[in-house]
Amino acid sequence: MIAVAISALWVVLGFSNTGTNYHFAPLVVTLTPALVARFASSTILSWSTIALSIVGGLVATTLGALMLVALVAFDGPTLATWLTPESEAIIMTAIGVGASMLIGRAGRRPAP
DSSP states (O other): OHHHHHHHHHHHHHHTTTTOOOOHHHHHHHHHHHHHHHHHHHHHOHHHHHHHHHHHHHHHHHHHHHHHHHOOOOOOOOOOSSSHHHHHHHHHHHHHHHHHHHHOOOOOOOOO
């Protein structure tokens, strides 16, 4: 739910400032479910929990990006000049997926 709220904020900011590209928004939206799940747990997350958090982050990121494309608000400079804002969002989302797996598996292991 937090990821959806952050994604909505990304859409509002993107729509109100159409010449600005919020480079790290897809990364933050994708990471949020894994971070929330990890902070709620005292041990590492199971792979199924990690997968569910990744799917939740991907859904929120995809909805936000599609709304920005539909509003013609996915615009602005990118971190690498040869990238489009859409391809930059895809790359940041992929980094978020990888980081979600690392975050979910980091920390203390459960006792045997």
